[in-house]
Amino acid sequence: MDGIHDLGGMHGFGAVVAPGGEAPYHERWEARVFALHLLAGVERLGARPGGRATREEMDPVDYLAASYFERWLWSLEQGLLRKGTIAAGEVERMMERLAAGGPEPPPHRDPEQAARAVEWLREVVPMQPATRPRFKPGQAARVRRMRPAGHTRCPRYVRGAVGVVEGVRGAAELPDLAVYSRDAPVEPIYAVAFRSDALWGRGEEPPWTVALDLWESYLEEAE
Amino acid sequence: MSTEHGHDHHHPRPDSQVALRARALEALLAEKGLVAADAIDAVVDLYERDVGPQNGAKVVARAWTDPAFRGRLLADGAKAIAELGLGGVEADNLVAVANTPTVHNVVVCTLCSCYPWPVLGLPPTWYKSPPYRARMVAEPRAVLREFGLELPDEVEIRVWDSSAEVRYLVVPMRPAGAEGLAEEALRVLVTRDCMIGTAVPQVGSP
Numbered sequence: 001m002d003g004i005h006d007l008g009g010m011h012g013f014g015a016v017v018a019p020g021g022e023a024p025y026h027e028r029w030e031a032r033v034f035a036l037h038l039l040a041g042v043e044r045l046g047a048r049p050g051g052r053a054t055r056e057e058m059d060p061v062d063y064l065a066a067s068y069f070e071r072w073l074w075s076l077e078q079g080l081l082r083k084g085t086i087a088a089g090e091v092e093r094m095m096e097r098l099a100a101g102g103p104e105p106p107p108h109r110d111p112e113q114a115a116r117a118v119e120w121l122r123e124v125v126p127m128q129p130a131t132r133p134r135f136k137p138g139q140a141a142r143v144r145r146m147r148p149a150g151h152t153r154c155p156r157y158v159r160g161a162v163g164v165v166e167g168v169r170g171a172a173e174l175p176d177l178a179v180y181s182r183d184a185p186v187e188p189i190y191a192v193a194f195r196s197d198a199l200w201g202r203g204e205e206p207p208w209t210v211a212l213d214l215w216e217s218y219l220e221e222a223e
Numbered sequence: 224m225s226t227e228h229g230h231d232h233h234h235p236r237p238d239s240q241v242a243l244r245a246r247a248l249e250a251l252l253a254e255k256g257l258v259a260a261d262a263i264d265a266v267v268d269l270y271e272r273d274v275g276p277q278n279g280a281k282v283v284a285r286a287w288t289d290p291a292f293r294g295r296l297l298a299d300g301a302k303a304i305a306e307l308g309l310g311g312v313e314a315d316n317l318v319a320v321a322n323t324p325t326v327h328n329v330v331v332c333t334l335c336s337c338y339p340w341p342v343l344g345l346p347p348t349w350y351k352s353p354p355y356r357a358r359m360v361a362e363p364r365a366v367l368r369e370f371g372l373e374l375p376d377e378v379e380i381r382v383w384d385s386s387a388e389v390r391y392l393v394v395p396m397r398p399a400g401a402e403g404l405a406e407e408a409l410r411v412l413v414t415r416d417c418m419i420g421t422a423v424p425q426v427g428s429p
Binding site: 005007009010011013014015016017020022023024026027029030033034036038040043045052055064067068070076077080085086092094095098104105106109110111113114115117118120121122124125126127154155157169170172189191193199200203205206208209210211212213214215 | 266
């Protein structure tokens with residue numbers, strides 16, 4: 001999806017180093033939303049396409065206006081609504097109840113759920129090995145021109161550019177389809193390096209290299 | 224808080240409304256018996272107490288003092304950090320990239336906020352914010368200069384955009400003046416930003 005989240009190369013956002021930038025979060029609710037989102041994933045309480053792809057559907061004005069964990073709160077709520085875990089209006093009613101000083105729900109405790117979450121976070125799931133990769137290390141490859149309506153992990157700024165395949169990382173389901181359905185194809189993922197002038201033209205800085213990991217479908221042979 | 228460039232550093236809606244919404248959602252899921260408060264506490268505690276850049280610093284200091292480990296780390300990052308009891312979600316496919324006198328590595332995620340949690344913890348706000356995500360791939364030297372890092376023109380900058388399942392850890396060069404230090408003392412020199420690539424280790428810091 002060619003949305004506002006695809007930020008690589010854009011102008012106008014100002015300084016990187018700014019007050020308040022050092023901490024991962026500033027308020028307790030942000031840490032709790034982070035944990036709640038992970039737990040909704042572990043317990044399968046949310047619907048596809050999951051947090052990342054859902055956040056890409058946010059209205060661009062809202063996306064930029066929201067803080068990072070406000071976006072997470074939004075995608076969490078969307079996933080829960082779409083799955084039917086919560087119903088429309090329930091969050092608002094609970095907000096009114098709490099704001100009016102109404103009773104908090106009795107504390108819910110579940111040590112097994114806590115253990116499941118920590119175990120899930122510590123689990124290592126390596127990528128599959130790639131079978132029959134179409135591109136070889138050292139080979140030039142061009143990123144396809146595309147304008148996908150749904151989720152993709154191919155940023156706009158590399159499309160049409162020629163880079164060099166540096167290696168095969170492994171294989172994984174193509175996220176463009178996998179976030180929406182169970183039977184997405186497994187494809188090789190390549191480390192592809194681009195010279196800065198292939199992406200941005202000549203600029204004021206000495207040339208640099210940008211490397212990305214790209215699924216096979218994103219690439220075509222370059223002459 | 225800057226209003227002009229503070230896009231992601233804070234939010235324009237009243238904190239109280241967003242905080243109330245977050246609290247209401249947690250309460251709703253508790254009332255339904257779906258998410259337990261102690262499970263939320265366990266996840267928050269994990270990233271506040273056990274998992275942070277101190278883990279990555281352990282990995283780098285080991286790589287500086289043990290050439291065989293360094294070799295294994297650069298060959299298969301996820302496997303090598305498991306030797307130190309580290310690993311998990313967001314480092315399943317960890318690739319360690321080493322700085323050299325001629326190559327400086329730096330990591331970004333232009334599409335979202337991919338970051339190697341098991342070795343660095345949760346990313347700082349600037350890493351997740353539009354300015355960094357927009358600019359690091361397109362003007363790396365200007366961004367590094369903002370962090371106070373000026374690199375010679377002949378050093379090649381390699382920017383890694385974490386666009387797929389791979390997560391990156393920068394292995395900085397051991398700084399001059401740190402030759403005699405033991406592994407534990409070396410860890411102190413390896414800050415979070417050194418492992419993202421927006422800083423290099425300094426003897427006598429942080």
